Amino acid sequence: MVRPRTSRAKKAPDGFHNIEPTLNSFEDKLKDAQATALSKTGRKSESLWEIFRITHQKSRYVYELYYKKKAISKELYDWLLKHRYCDANLIAKWKKQGYENLCCIKCIQGSENNNGGTCICRVPKATLEKNENIKFKECVNCGCRGCASSD
Template sequence: MPKIRSTKSKKAPGGYDSIKPTLDEFDDKMKDVQSKALTKTGKKNEALWDIFRISHQRSRYIYEMYYKKKVISKDLYDWVLKNRKINANLIAKWKKQGYEHLCCVKCIQGNESNNGGTCICRVPRATLEKNEKIKFTQCVNCGCRGCASTD
């Protein structure tokens, strides 16, 4: 017989109190943006840009705290991942060379908006400026203005 899991998640490990105010702030911003996205008129993608931006900021905050500054413990990092407070796929890409400044995972996945390849926001600015035929202002997926690691 399978084990029955309780609905309560484990208590947060030590050190969570130091990052909790920032994560709560991101949660509040996310709630505001989600409520605005539901009522926003215009292009469907543009309504989601702020959601992608806040998700990126929250994930980048934890990434910096764990990998760069080494302020939080492995247990706390794993707990935050397990409770889905950050985007694990995005952080996994940031650890790879060439993806250090990736804005969202959607920009490297093949989909209809980027013809099955990577998004134009991944092309270095210098290359875009040389090619006069291409005019790029913002990514249609997330509103990014360019996230190539060489920029």
């Protein structure tokens, strides 16, 4: 008789132990931010801003290791995406021209906050400065202060 497997999780690829402490520190920060977000009062969207920032930093860390520094293997990169150590959709957008500095996926999706279009944080700062009617401080979705690639 065939013995059933007790664990379906594959062992992490080579090189994971080198980046694991950094990823664990991001996870610890994320857990703290989630606990803080639950206890905060005020606008719900503002309580989530720190979570978006940490997720962005963690995804940017993995993106730069693979695409910029070439410090991790394709196998490890795919394993990290599969096990959701980073945001695969956000990284996919960073690879496209014009989205290199995108803060979160929410800012390019049509929502009621964006009037069915792109978020104001995606508008280049030079354009915002010309238009005196717009007083932009932070994105309502994630707290970004401008992630347009031309900035």
